[in-house]
Amino acid sequence: MAFISWTEQAQEDLESIAEYISKDSVKYATAQLNRFLDAVSILENHPEFGKPVPEFNHSEIRELLVGSYRIIYRIADLNNVHILTIHHSRRLLPGNLFE
Secondary structure, three states: OOOEEOOOOHHHHHHHHHHHOOEEEEEHHHHHHHHHHHHHHHHHHHEEEEEEEEOOOOEEEEEEEEOOOOEEEEEEEEEEEEEEEEEEOOOOOOOOOOO
């Protein structure tokens, strides 16, 4: 079973997304956060579940698609997964995901 860790960036992304959605509906903000957490929980038993991120040429950098969002993560090894960022699919990914 893999240990899931969230980078500071990914935590900030969660907060920003929740804050933005909650301006219209706290209910939908909570539902969206739960969708993210449910998707990430799959990685505990199946770290390679997501597909490789096409913008990067690294097989360990993968993504899960949740609605209009991309959960970008790195498989450190089969026992450790790092959630790097949660990004809206219409925006370009930052080039500094490895920092």
